[in-house]
Amino acid sequence: MNDRVILAHGGGGELTKRLIAEHIMPRLGNEVLNPLTDGALLDAPTNRLCFTTDAYVVQPLEFPGGNIGHLAVAGTVNDLAVMGATPKWLSLALVLEEGLEFAVLDRILDAIAATARDAGVVIATGDTKVIEARGPAGMTLTTAGVGVLRPGTNLDACRIKPGDFIIVNGAIAEHGLAVMSAREGLAFQTQLQSDVAPLNGLIAAMLDTGADIKFFRDATRGGLAGLVADLAEETGLTVELRENDIPLTPAARHIAELLGLDPLTVANEGKCVAVVAARDAEKILAACRNHPLGRAAAVIGQITPGRPLAELITRAGGRRIIQRPYGEELPRIC
Amino acid sequence: MNDRVILAHGGGGELTKRLIAEHIMPRLGNEVLNPLTDGALLDAPTNRLCFTTDAYVVQPLEFPGGNIGHLAVAGTVNDLAVMGATPKWLSLALVLEEGLEFAVLDRILDAIAATARDAGVVIATGDTKVIEARGPAGMTLTTAGVGVLRPGTNLDACRIKPGDFIIVNGAIAEHGLAVMSAREGLAFQTQLQSDVAPLNGLIAAMLDTGADIKFFRDATRGGLAGLVADLAEETGLTVELRENDIPLTPAARHIAELLGLDPLTVANEGKCVAVVAARDAEKILAACRNHPLGRAAAVIGQITPGRPLAELITRAGGRRIIQRPYGEELPRIC
Numbered sequence: 001m002n003d004r005v006i007l008a009h010g011g012g013g014e015l016t017k018r019l020i021a022e023h024i025m026p027r028l029g030n031e032v033l034n035p036l037t038d039g040a041l042l043d044a045p046t047n048r049l050c051f052t053t054d055a056y057v058v059q060p061l062e063f064p065g066g067n068i069g070h071l072a073v074a075g076t077v078n079d080l081a082v083m084g085a086t087p088k089w090l091s092l093a094l095v096l097e098e099g100l101e102f103a104v105l106d107r108i109l110d111a112i113a114a115t116a117r118d119a120g121v122v123i124a125t126g127d128t129k130v131i132e133a134r135g136p137a138g139m140t141l142t143t144a145g146v147g148v149l150r151p152g153t154n155l156d157a158c159r160i161k162p163g164d165f166i167i168v169n170g171a172i173a174e175h176g177l178a179v180m181s182a183r184e185g186l187a188f189q190t191q192l193q194s195d196v197a198p199l200n201g202l203i204a205a206m207l208d209t210g211a212d213i214k215f216f217r218d219a220t221r222g223g224l225a226g227l228v229a230d231l232a233e234e235t236g237l238t239v240e241l242r243e244n245d246i247p248l249t250p251a252a253r254h255i256a257e258l259l260g261l262d263p264l265t266v267a268n269e270g271k272c273v274a275v276v277a278a279r280d281a282e283k284i285l286a287a288c289r290n291h292p293l294g295r296a297a298a299v300i301g302q303i304t305p306g307r308p309l310a311e312l313i314t315r316a317g318g319r320r321i322i323q324r325p326y327g328e329e330l331p332r333i334c
Numbered sequence: 335m336n337d338r339v340i341l342a343h344g345g346g347g348e349l350t351k352r353l354i355a356e357h358i359m360p361r362l363g364n365e366v367l368n369p370l371t372d373g374a375l376l377d378a379p380t381n382r383l384c385f386t387t388d389a390y391v392v393q394p395l396e397f398p399g400g401n402i403g404h405l406a407v408a409g410t411v412n413d414l415a416v417m418g419a420t421p422k423w424l425s426l427a428l429v430l431e432e433g434l435e436f437a438v439l440d441r442i443l444d445a446i447a448a449t450a451r452d453a454g455v456v457i458a459t460g461d462t463k464v465i466e467a468r469g470p471a472g473m474t475l476t477t478a479g480v481g482v483l484r485p486g487t488n489l490d491a492c493r494i495k496p497g498d499f500i501i502v503n504g505a506i507a508e509h510g511l512a513v514m515s516a517r518e519g520l521a522f523q524t525q526l527q528s529d530v531a532p533l534n535g536l537i538a539a540m541l542d543t544g545a546d547i548k549f550f551r552d553a554t555r556g557g558l559a560g561l562v563a564d565l566a567e568e569t570g571l572t573v574e575l576r577e578n579d580i581p582l583t584p585a586a587r588h589i590a591e592l593l594g595l596d597p598l599t600v601a602n603e604g605k606c607v608a609v610v611a612a613r614d615a616e617k618i619l620a621a622c623r624n625h626p627l628g629r630a631a632a633v634i635g636q637i638t639p640g641r642p643l644a645e646l647i648t649r650a651g652g653r654r655i656i657q658r659p660y661g662e663e664l665p666r667i668c
Contacts, residue, residue, distance in 0.1 A: 040384065051423055144476075331345065
């Protein structure tokens with residue numbers, strides 16, 4: 001059983017040291033993390049910072065297009081990026097279940113290292129605990145992130161007004177559908193992959209245009225539906241989406257139908273929504289399409305005067321209210 | 335079943351909003367957290383920062399002297415404080431198991447709020463997930479913390495040299511023994527309580543003396559034994575402790591004997607070790623004894639030349655090597 005995690009790996013003794021020395025540091029080591037002190041020392045270029053955290057509980061741990069490690073880095077990086085911050089440092093807390101294979105752990109640590117490299121962030125500090133297995137051996141990861149606010153950024157939902165355009169950087173619903181396909185044994189039927197990706201580079205490219213961007217948010221749990229319902233509530237305005245213009249691949253539409261899910265409510269992990277002044281929409285679209293993660297970017301709707309609700313103009317030309325999902329059809333999706 | 339958490343509370347929809355609005359924000363709300371944006375904006379007074387994280391998996395969630403909420407704040411605050419930082423902001427990620435009673439959740443959130451107030455830190459950002467119950471409904475908490483480095487602090491284990499004194503702020507082993515007593519149904523036999531407490535005030539009082547303090551560390555997992563074994567390794571010197579001088583209450587000694595545990599290896603959550611220049615030891619002890627969390631502070635040993643190992647001078651006058659625990663006799667202790 002030398003190829004699996006045991007409870008004693010979490011005890012803070014000799015075995016914990018070996019777990020860290022043999023599995024974690026070879027993959028995640030860097031100048032900031034290497035001292036392995038109680039906290040990491042950061043030298044921020046400014047004192048205007050952004051701070052965020054997310055716990056990741058996805059099941060299965062590995063799914064088409066990624067694993068929980070990609071998610072734990074990209075999700076937290078994206079939360080900083082949509083706030084107008086340049087992500088700089090992440091913390092990483094591992095809660096491993098006894099019996100987890102080291103081969104799986106190492107693949108996930110490799111994904112964390114690779115995604116951090118892609119996003120240009122440093123894993124600065126961490127913690128490891130081991131708990132008893134209570135089902136298929138799994139893990140939960142929690143990352144917190146610290147970023148530096150970009151000077152001159154003026155993201156403020158209060159500035160949104162009727163006529164502003166709503167832009168998404170590509171096809172929706174792929175993360176949630178890929179995870180569900182894996183869970184339901186449908187993965188072999190489809191090429192569908194999670195869209196998990198760090199969006200900080202794309203968002204920086206959009207901000208670098210100097211366009212008047214008023215709002216960013218990543219469409220994770222609750223999907224695009226949850227995002228626009230929140231947006232309507234926060235602005236007190238109507239958010240109008242056009243179903244015809246929302247990018248959705250035929251594969252995703254097919255799987256959503258098979259699973260009985262509304263793609264609007266399905267989680268994404270590499271999609272963000274921007275609200276921009278109408279005159280700047282073309283500029284933003286051009287910046288997106290120049291970036292690998294924004295090739296399929298589209299204007300999908302606009303802000304209109306009226307009651308604070310989100311509406312969908314359907315393919316058939318009808319109108320329906322977009323509601324925030326009540327609970328969640330898809331537990332442990334991220 | 336309205337009094338329990340269900341999976342849909344974690345879905346990112348309407349029920350998640352209610353969980354946050356009805357249980358979390360009334361207890362933890364503050365100016366930084368209230369916007370509930372993807373990240374919190376921090377205005378650090380300087381750009382020299384310290385960043386840390388810990389996951390808390392203690393079972394049971396509530397134990398004599400505290401609960402997982404006290405632990406999740408105090409533990410992370412203490413990691414910042416021993417680095418010479420003033421703790422300022424915490425993130426809080428909740429992973430709740432379906433079936434958890436709201437009454438338990440609320441007590442734990444109350445403990446988080448109270449401990450954060452005591453420590454003078456702000457819960458700046460957070461996340462909530464719900465997973466299926468797989469045993470008695472529980473939770474894990476992960477906090478990350480950002481603190482501001484105190485100017486002029488020169489904590490560096492490289493500065494430690496033979497003759498330096500080792501000080502602890504009070505009686506050891508109480509956290510681990512209190513949790514184990516609760517787990518083994520021994521709690522009724524003893525008054526023993528966890529020592530969980532934020533130590534930043536005490537540590538600041540010690541630093542404020544201007545004494546030459548070279549090293550701080552809190553003695554959590556692995557206990558005092560793990561700490562001094564690490565210290566010997568890091569300094570390349572012998573760390574000599576005197577068993578007679580190590581504060582240990584009769585109740586703790588009794589329970590440790592009953593459970594067959596060496597108190598040196600048992601986790602603490604409100605004890606830190608300082609290494610100081612011998613000439614300043616009295617000054618430090620005086621500062622400790624003036625603080626409610628340092629009344630029983632004592633010099634427990636010294637650094638001596640010799641091989642890099644930790645030794646105990648026993649009550650009987652013998653010598654034994656103090657080893658880092660291999661795994662852990664006590665899983666899920668913090």
